[in-house]
Amino acid sequence: MNLIQLEQEYLAHTYARFPLCLVQGSGAVLKDETGREYIDLGSGIAVNTFGAADPEWQQAVIEQLGKLQHASNLYYTEPNIRLAQMLCEKTGMKKVFFSNSGAEANECAIKAARKYAAQTLGSDYTTIITLEHSFHGRTITTLAATGQAVFHQQFQPLTPGFVHARPNDAEHLEKLLNQNKCAAILLEVVQGEGGVNALDVDYVQQAAKLANQYGALLIVDEVQSGNGRTGKLYGYMHYNIQPDLVTTAKGLGGGLPIGATLFGERVQNVYTPGDHGSTFGGNPVSCAGALNILQRLDDDLMQQVQQKSEYIRNALHNAPGVRSVSGLGLMLGVDTLRDASQVVQECMEQGVLVLKAKDKIRLLPPLNIPNNLLEQAIETLKQVCAKQE
Numbered sequence: 481m482n483l484i485q486l487e488q489e490y491l492a493h494t495y496a497r498f499p500l501c502l503v504q505g506s507g508a509v510l511k512d513e514t515g516r517e518y519i520d521l522g523s524g525i526a527v528n529t530f531g532a533a534d535p536e537w538q539q540a541v542i543e544q545l546g547k548l549q550h551a552s553n554l555y556y557t558e559p560n561i562r563l564a565q566m567l568c569e570k571t572g573m574k575k576v577f578f579s580n581s582g583a584e585a586n587e588c589a590i591k592a593a594r595k596y597a598a599q600t601l602g603s604d605y606t607t608i609i610t611l612e613h614s615f616h617g618r619t620i621t622t623l624a625a626t627g628q629a630v631f632h633q634q635f636q637p638l639t640p641g642f643v644h645a646r647p648n649d650a651e652h653l654e655k656l657l658n659q660n661k662c663a664a665i666l667l668e669v670v671q672g673e674g675g676v677n678a679l680d681v682d683y684v685q686q687a688a689k690l691a692n693q694y695g696a697l698l699i700v701d702e703v704q705s706g707n708g709r710t711g712k713l714y715g716y717m718h719y720n721i722q723p724d725l726v727t728t729a730k731g732l733g734g735g736l737p738i739g740a741t742l743f744g745e746r747v748q749n750v751y752t753p754g755d756h757g758s759t760f761g762g763n764p765v766s767c768a769g770a771l772n773i774l775q776r777l778d779d780d781l782m783q784q785v786q787q788k789s790e791y792i793r794n795a796l797h798n799a800p801g802v803r804s805v806s807g808l809g810l811m812l813g814v815d816t817l818r819d820a821s822q823v824v825q826e827c828m829e830q831g832v833l834v835l836k837a838k839d840k841i842r843l844l845p846p847l848n849i850p851n852n853l854l855e856q857a858i859e860t861l862k863q864v865c866a867k868q869e
């Protein structure tokens with residue numbers, strides 16, 4: 481039996497996969513089992529920050545693997561401590577909790593917000609406001625946080641205490657703050673799975689102000705938009721706000737599983753021993769890799785990300801078959817006249833891997849994709865978008 485048949489037989493049917501088996505890669509180029517090469521504009525969904533098999537990241541990971549792969553959180557290890565320090569120094573946040581995924585990073589923030597609200601507002605201040613079209617994960621609680629009914633069906637009852645506000649509508653947000661006893665507002669500054677839409681600056685600043693006014697925390701989900709993806713270290717940095725809690729995952733590890741919840745001044749001491757934990761959280765190998773990634777996300781690279789973003793926007797602006805381009809940095813959504821699934825399919829046939837978000841094409845290339853490969857891939861995308869059906 482070939483791999484596709486074996487997968488059908490032995491794996492839970494949670495993914496609609498493309499008939500493509502990737503075996504290796506180098507930077508922004510991936511190779512399938514037949515040796516065919518693809519330019520990667522997806523980075524394994526914003527995970528492979530510096531592309532496939534990045535030599536520097538690999539060296540950091542291998543070095544740590546040779547020393548100690550895991551220790552448990554009963555003991556101190558160096559990589560997670562250094563990584564937490566660097567995260568705080570680069571963001572002004574005060575404390576970090578490490579987990580293994582975006583959903584877990586959000587679970588940690590939600591628990592922290594509930595505990596903080598119980599201490600400061602009262603134990604009935606449990607509601608968390610999230611936005612319509614948001615995506616926060618697949619656990620029963622982060623599904624409840626996710627403002628898209630399509631993910632909720634057949635999984636009820638979800639964790640109670642979540643209400644959904646209309647994005648970019650501060651009045652609606654204030655109404656929900658009045659109607660509910662709220663612990664926090666949780667939002668993605670650039671909604672990824674929801675269609676790559678950056679929230680309005682005014683709205684995000686209003687949300688921060690309202691949260692403060694009502695004694696609720698502001699939690700920013702940077703699982704996808706974080707770690708240099710938008711052309712700043714974290715997406716919220718485009719908005720001139722200081723969140724109380726920041727969650728991240730995907731690109732932080734450069735390809736190994738890691739989640740992080742960052743705690744601001746007000747909430748830095750909300751957790752005490754026994755409140756939260758994770759067996760794999762802060763894994764030394766993941767953290768050694770993440771440390772390498774984080775230290776390379778400097779101003780120079782952020783400028784390159786913004787330049788590449790400009791290049792893509794200019795190339796696709798008014799291009800035949802392209803309605804509009806949304807998003808920030810190298811987290812872009814392309815609204816195409818043609819059916820997005822068809823565009824993804826044909827790009828793949830032409831040797832370019834792109835993603836979808838709702839009805840749009842989503843582009844999340846490695847942050848260091850060479851310009852010539854980016855130009856070649858965007859040219860292919862343009863041609864596919866321009867095709868008449």
Ligand SMILES: *Cc1c(COP(=O)(O)O)cnc(C)c1O
Binds near residue numbers: 580672701
């Ligand atoms: C992917 C994603 C998550 C979930 O992350 P997992 O690692 O799959 O649990 C949560 N929030 C946002 C914004 C995401 O893009």
